[in-house]
Amino acid sequence: NAGVTQTPKFQVLKTGQSMTLQCAQDMNHNSMYWYRQDPGMGLRLIYYSASEGTTDKGEVPNGYNVSRLNKREFSLRLESAAPSQTSVYFCASRLTLSYEQYFGPGTRLTVT
Amino acid sequence: GENVEQHPSTLSVQEGDSAVIKCTYSDSASNYFPWYKQELGKGPQLIIDIRSNVGEKKDQRIAVTLNKTAKHFSLHITETQPEDSAVYFCAASIRSEYGNKLVFGAGTILRVKS
Numbered sequence: 001n002a003g004v005t006q007t008p009k010f011q012v013l014k015t016g017q018s019m020t021l022q023c024a025q026d027m028n029h030n031s032m033y034w035y036r037q038d039p040g041m042g043l044r045l046i047y048y049s050a051s052e053g054t055t056d057k058g059e060v061p062n063g064y065n066v067s068r069l070n071k072r073e074f075s076l077r078l079e080s081a082a083p084s085q086t087s088v089y090f091c092a093s094r095l096t097l098s099y100e101q102y103f104g105p106g107t108r109l110t111v112t
Numbered sequence: 113g114e115n116v117e118q119h120p121s122t123l124s125v126q127e128g129d130s131a132v133i134k135c136t137y138s139d140s141a142s143n144y145f146p147w148y149k150q151e152l153g154k155g156p157q158l159i160i161d162i163r164s165n166v167g168e169k170k171d172q173r174i175a176v177t178l179n180k181t182a183k184h185f186s187l188h189i190t191e192t193q194p195e196d197s198a199v200y201f202c203a204a205s206i207r208s209e210y211g212n213k214l215v216f217g218a219g220t221i222l223r224v225k226s
Contacts, residue, residue, distance in 0.1 A: 031211055040121070042201055042216040043156070050211030058213065090155055099144045099205060101214060103155030
């Protein structure tokens with residue numbers, strides 16, 4: 001049981017480039033989340049998916065898009081990266097009948 | 113919307129002493145309050161949580177207290193050890209049309225000096 005996995009672990013982009021962060025969970029969880037973590041600001045929700053086929057905006061969605069590809073996978077896309085998107089990105093998942101969220105190891109993204 | 117404030121931002125204690133981290137929240141409808149520990153280079157991991165129908169919960173050296181009237185909750189770590197050094201986050205749940213979400217505090221860096 002790998003839990004929540006994220007790829008890549010590290011990424012450097014130039015301003016304007018695009019990329020997709022991948023997340024997968026093998027716990028049969030219904031809900032999945034994308035957060036960004038910045039110093040002194042905790043974890044802020046970007047997008048989430050309560051179940052396969054549904055997505056909704058979180059606190060800081062601008063500049064991002066998501067795809068819930070199937071029950072296991074939830075990807076985050078940056079269409080045109082900006083330096084303000086330099087951050088550590090975490091994916092999390094949750095079973096519907098539980099409040100607990102399980103986090104992946106994170107992706108450290110730098111946009112120059 | 114929900115706002116969660118967490119204090120202090122950094123906390124240094126001597127090994128064996130107690131550490132207390134406090135959080136306040138704004139949405140009276142919140143009913144679930146988890147605490148996460150994040151070690152360097154890793155994702156946050158749940159260490160303890162409390163529901164709104166309970167005032168206190170303990171798990172070995174860790175305890176959480178909740179005061180719903182005052183809208184604040186606290187994490188207590190007793191007999192601190194060097195391996196307790198990490199960043200700790202509190203959170204409060206909110207319900208939305210599309211499911212439950214968590215709003216996190218800004219985090220507390222705990223350093224346990226040996």
